[in-house]
Amino acid sequence: MKKLLSFFLAAVLMLSMTACSGGVDKTNAGKGSTKKPVTTSKSGKDSGKFNESALSGKKPELKILTGYEAYNFNEQPANKLEEEMTGYKVKWFNLPQENADKKLILDISGGESYDLIMRIGASSANQLFEKNALQDLKPLLDKYGKNILAGVSDMALQSVTTEDGVIYGIPHEAFDGPQPGGDPYGILKGGIGFNMKYMKELGKEVPANLNDFYNVLKAYTDKTGKPALTTMASAWLNYVMAGFGMGDAGWYEVDGEYLPRIKNPAVVDYLAYMQKLYKEGLLDNDMPINTIDTAKEKFTNGTALAYPVMFWAIDGIYEAFKATGSDAKVQVATFLAKDANTKPVVYLRQGISALSCIPKTAKNPEHAINWFNIISDKENFKKIYIGEEGKSYEIKDGSYYPIFPAFNDFTNSDKFTGVLQTDVAFKMWQARARKTDAMAEMYDQMNSRVGDYEVKNYYESYASSLPEVRDNDAALGTMVNDKLIQAIADGGDPKKAIDNIIAEWDKTGGKEYEAAMKKWHDENKDTMK
């Protein structure tokens, strides 16, 4: 009996395992189904290859893969809204936060049949395309994607089009600000915040240039013995870098030569300046170990005078001030100028923040593009993004403001939108920036002097799909940041420190990276202004 029992036990376990292993799928993988014609034709008008009735009949449920977010897409109000708007039911899938690129390429090479891959990094998309895993969208877009084509700028479209005319992705352009030449109001989103209570006690004004900034910090530290400026661990404090002619951009044209930030001659002066702040104790000496939380803690509990404040963090900061019994207000010095006679520089990114593409394994590519086209209609975009005027948002003096509580439904709807001209989208986005009175006040305060700035557009994210860039950018960036933090903390000779970093840069892939960027820059110089 007992032997029987053990046999039974073993058998059950084995069965439960082999049951799952039935039907090993090896046929439908990799190169994908060949049912869908994939054209690499140079002509743009061969849409006849697609059956007119591709969209007729019942609308299928679409499987869409997108990036990581903390929330479940399937449960968001925007998902329901889109279902009513488009008539398509969508089942959303999310890549993990960690190892997302690897998971993506494994899923696609393994034959997972997503109908659309939405908002993935340009380099991941490019990699999939190189491996021949993505469909050409050109015929689909020509036939079903009028709104999409209207919502994308020529330069963005060109950057995802190969020499053969194949379009491998729909570019989601960054709308950090207007397109070149537009009204820059709203591009400033952060700055160095000062505790104005302390500033009053010091009898100082919010500084606008490097020298004043140093003097204010120095006055505070001399008086209190505490660090004046605290920040999370980062070597690049862009508000200070602005005083040295640098900023968020990673590449700079110096005397006609296109150089990475670390090779910009100004970086030596920047490092010397930061070292001075650090050595004299003006910059928090715990900077290399600070997180956002610990840095914010030191600012809000009254240890530090200044801290880089993003406009949306202001409510938390005021709440924390209140908890410590302080009624201090914050005023912000945005990008610092070199000296009193110079205009401060701000770098504004123009480029692609993500791509949407269709894998060859997709079962319903026409429907996917049709769906994307519907949500990219200007009115629909607005409905998904911020809702209806008078209901969830209002326009005052040309600026967008949210109306609560209706606007709560749109908290996470930004990841559900299609594509739209960036100028228009940027204006709408500002409703999000004004979610609370304090946020609106801070955002408008930051931008009040925007006319004084020299705005420089930079385009390097268009190059992010070059193989040399995607292989080296992250690792080199981390290396430079790490070594620069070391240099700030140990206070050695700045020139020597930079030379060391450059030597390491050249040794570990920087040379190829640079060559590729220079080539790309030479080819596209004229379109980037």
Added chain:
Amino acid sequence: MKERRKRKVTAFDVINITVMCLFGVVTLLPVLQVVAKAFSSEGPVIAGLVSFWPIDPQIDTVLYVLKKPEFGGSFRVSVIVTILGTLIAMLLTVSVAYPLSKPKLRGRKFFLYIFVFVMLFNAGMVPNYLMYRSLKLINTIWALVFSGVFSVFNMFIVKNYFESLPETVEEAAKIDGASNMCTLVQIVLPMSLPVLATVTLFYGVGFWNNYMSGVLYITDASLKPLQQYLYDLITEAMNTIDEAGNIADIDSAMNLTGESVRSATIVVSTVPILILYPFLQKYFVKGMTIGSVKG
């Protein structure tokens, strides 16, 4: 037991208890801080005022976390995976550890070397993923179960415990004509309660704390295990750079969960597995196994 209890309190006892208490306090205080943050208002948490007791106490944050659909879904997934996984894991482990604990079993060395090899060598992310894909386990709850369902380490723990049992009892049973299975179930297992409790705990906690298999095998948000959800919240707050350069990032950064919500999520997602310990703990307290079998 009784004799020991009657003895006087010695200097040894005093020092011992003092050291133990100190140790307990040092371990407990930082944990208390996490709990205190979960029950404090946002302001004091941001300002770093909360030490070991909540300031401005409230339970809204905890309730908010509990009400989130993402939390509820992940919680359910983790409970199912933990219970199902631990059950299967214990069956697998015990059933293979018993034969291997018999030094006379032919071929035992061969099997043991296989297991040692498996313990030390890992094929890596790609082949594992491909295997799960071939078995059609991707985006199923079974992927989460199978990825932790057998641990060679735990198997060795059980095997070594079996080996340490006095063989006389077992031999006696066999002389009475009991079969191998019968001996295992009726004699060996009741004598092994401490180790079974330990390994159950190890498996249970292992399943509960596993977040890597979610990363590898799951893209369906409704199957995301709780620890992955929690880990994502924590690392997302650390990865998002303050000087977020573009609007896509800003939209995410604006909606980042604050420190008190993160602390509350840590608390509510840890308590369920903590409850497991006291249930198993009675088997760790001295003097109830061998004696009871013999008695």
Added chain:
Amino acid sequence: MSRETKTIENVSAGGRPQLMQPTKKESFGRYFFRNYDMYLLMVPALVFVILFHLIPMYGITLAFKDYNLFAADTPWKSIGASPWVGFKYFINVFARSDFKRALTNTLLISFYKIIFIFPIPILFAIFLNEVRSVKFQKGLQLVVYLPHFLSWAVVAGLFVTLLSSTGPVNKMLVDLGFEKVKFMMDNSVFRKVLIFSDGWKEIGWSSIIYFAAIAGLDQECYEAAVVDGASRFQQIWYITLPGLLPTVVMMLIMRMGSIMDAGFGQIFAMYNPTVYDSADIIGTYVYRMGLGKMDFSTGTAVGLFNSIIGLILVLSSNRFAKKATGKSIW
């Protein structure tokens, strides 16, 4: 030991050939048939191990290949179809200038952890066991096992707050008249912080297995010892410790297998650029090196390297343990 003689006795006494014990010259087939239930019991675990461990082991060849997932029609076949590149990926890692530092740090941190952290759970279990109140025992066990459930990211945050230059520990040092210590940024101190925090987090958890082992010890021995007038320390020395030895040996041998992992999760969460000299281990180093690269081979190569070293250490320490203590894990 006596096991052999006893079994033989039993065979002769019981008449029925004893289980497991092969009778002389019995063929394997007959032996197998007689004990088939024992082999059957192993089947589920073996099937599992073959499916999820041994078959995928084919993929370890990726360490020597340039993996192109799309080289053939399925990623499985692509492994075979990808070109061999020899030791390219090993050399890629080993030849980098910082590798030596990473290797040294890995070994040092691992050894320190074994020397300083490994014994503490054993002592803790023994001495907690000497506390008479069962309630106290249970309560303290529960308390010390709590930190295991905090992820390293959280623990790192706690330690940064405690040990920063304005944190409570430094405040106390200053009050007592000492100099401030840059715990998290000083290469001569940071490793100690790593060892301490690892101990803080894991001692309670690691001691569970020793609690269980002590619980399994024969109570009659203690009672007899008390009757004979043995002191507490004598009881520990002559009964508890020898009783724990097999468990300790087993744990130590298995610990040797993971010597090349000095604690990636911990160090990744706690370190910062100013302490790379003392804390950058192979895991963190390879992680930073591979950022953004779609490279599956480096990880496999490093893993293989670590596993081989682990295997050598496990095999040799098992042999050594057998010689020195008579105990081993197989």
